[in-house]
Amino acid sequence: MVRFTADHRVYIKILYWGMGGSGKTTIVDTLFRLTNEQNLEIEPSGNLTKIAMASGSTLYFDRGIFQSKKTRKVFYHVYTVAGQSRFSPLRKKIYKGTDGVIFVVDAQTHLFEDNIESLKELKKVAKGDLIKETPILIMLNKKDLTETINGSEFEQILRDEGLWYDPPHRLAIWNPIIYESCALYNKQKNIYRSFNECARRTGIYQIYGNGTAPVNDDFLKNEKKVKES
Numbered sequence: 001m002v003r004f005t006a007d008h009r010v011y012i013k014i015l016y017w018g019m020g021g022s023g024k025t026t027i028v029d030t031l032f033r034l035t036n037e038q039n040l041e042i043e044p045s046g047n048l049t050k051i052a053m054a055s056g057s058t059l060y061f062d063r064g065i066f067q068s069k070k071t072r073k074v075f076y077h078v079y080t081v082a083g084q085s086r087f088s089p090l091r092k093k094i095y096k097g098t099d100g101v102i103f104v105v106d107a108q109t110h111l112f113e114d115n116i117e118s119l120k121e122l123k124k125v126a127k128g129d130l131i132k133e134t135p136i137l138i139m140l141n142k143k144d145l146t147e148t149i150n151g152s153e154f155e156q157i158l159r160d161e162g163l164w165y166d167p168p169h170r171l172a173i174w175n176p177i178i179y180e181s182c183a184l185y186n187k188q189k190n191i192y193r194s195f196n197e198c199a200r201r202t203g204i205y206q207i208y209g210n211g212t213a214p215v216n217d218d219f220l221k222n223e224k225k226v227k228e229s
């Protein structure tokens, strides 16, 4: 739920969801470093809060705040859930108020079923909101490793789970983009790009769709023009 404060600030909540160990904390760490070091459209506002076990696995959640440099009044609250199965009740709480979701897959082939389980749980918690009211993007993370699944394999999972629309369905333009990624700082791939697209979509849902996926004719014509240019 996008929040507007009395001093006209806008807070947008973006959540990284995915199975334990898929790389959510590492992604946000890398995003933090990247946006600190490079001249990008967002910059960290304060420190990253990480609540973790000695193993490094998240115990409650991670939270960071990023500020838009173009529109100084826009802030992104970025959260990661604790992915281990036993933290399911906590994840449900952290999901509340989310405006955009980035689903982080551990792309290693042997973890195929665990990722599906995590996606099913997300769907249950989101109660049918995904795509229609809450944009969702996918990161196939750990693509630096061998023996990993590819984008078309994950697209099939999205189809099976009802998270993929075929044209001429009007929601097809909001199908999740599937990014192949690596979260490790030294080999990073698609960390900023995926965040940026999620931020863009949450903004568009608010501005053009009043909090839902915009599918009216004027909007669609405009998007087509932007894509073609």
Ligand SMILES: Nc1nc2c(ncn2[C@@H]2O[C@H](COP(=O)(O)OP(=O)(O)OP(=O)(O)O)[C@@H](O)[C@H]2O)c(=O)[nH]1
Residues within 6 Å of the ligand: 018, 019, 020, 021, 022, 023, 024, 025, 026, 027, 056, 057, 058, 059, 080, 081, 082, 083, 084, 141, 142, 143, 144, 145, 181, 182, 183, 184
């Ligand atoms: N090779 C490789 N390792 C990664 C990548 N991303 C994360 N890792 C490693 O995977 C392990 C788990 O990463 P985390 O970021 O803690 O995973 P998480 O999703 O936050 O896990 P939970 O907090 O338990 O839900 C760490 O050892 C990371 O260094 C990646 O893209 N490639």
Ligand SMILES: [Mg+2]
Residues within 6 Å of the ligand: 024, 025, 026, 056, 057, 058, 080, 081, 082, 083
């Ligand atoms: Mg974590």
